[in-house]
Amino acid sequence: MKTKWLYLVAAVVLVLSISAVKPALAYFTATKTVDGTTKALEIKDSPPYLDEEIDGMIKKIVITNNGDSDIFVRARAIAPDNWTVKFTATDGWIQEGDYYYYTKPIAPSEPTATQLTLEILPKQVEEEYDVPDSFNVVIVQEATKVYYDEAGNPIPDDWANAITNSINVGR
Secondary structure (H helix, E strand, O other): OHHHHHHHHHHHHHHHHHHHHHHHHHHHHHOOOOOOOOOOOOOOOOOOEEEEEEEOOEEEEEEEOOOOOOEEEEEEEEOOOOEEEEEEOOOOEEEEOOEEEEOOOEOOOOEOOOOEEEEEEEOOOOOOOOOOOOOOOEEEEEEEEEEEOOOOOEEEOOHHHOEEEEEEOOO
16 A cells, blocks of 8 residues: 555656756757857946035036046035025026036036036025034936937937936035
């Protein structure tokens, strides 16, 4: 009687083994290894370098392209709730919503031609106010590649696919 159960268990194990081998054989016969075609991966979409100069409560920001292709950049300032950010229009910079856009493409290794100038002010502006000993403003900048239309005009790629970098510019 024990022998019958032993044969039955062996038969079940054999059937399960055969059914498991078939997919494995299909995988190994359907794949092919190619030698000598490996290339090193190069990441060329590096975030631009953000440099800022602080003069009292005024931030002057320059963004430099660190990548290998032309880019458009935009920046956003995140300030504490009781402070506001005032944008000073300079050549090449415009404000749309919460972002400040540089309207000209930036070539590789080149900075923005003009500075993004932001003044940090208290929300309840009085004639005079004391500059605090410390404050915290975060600058988030994003970059997207430049594409050219049929007429050769530069247009930004989709901002949803932008590469980003941020810097904490507290004082």
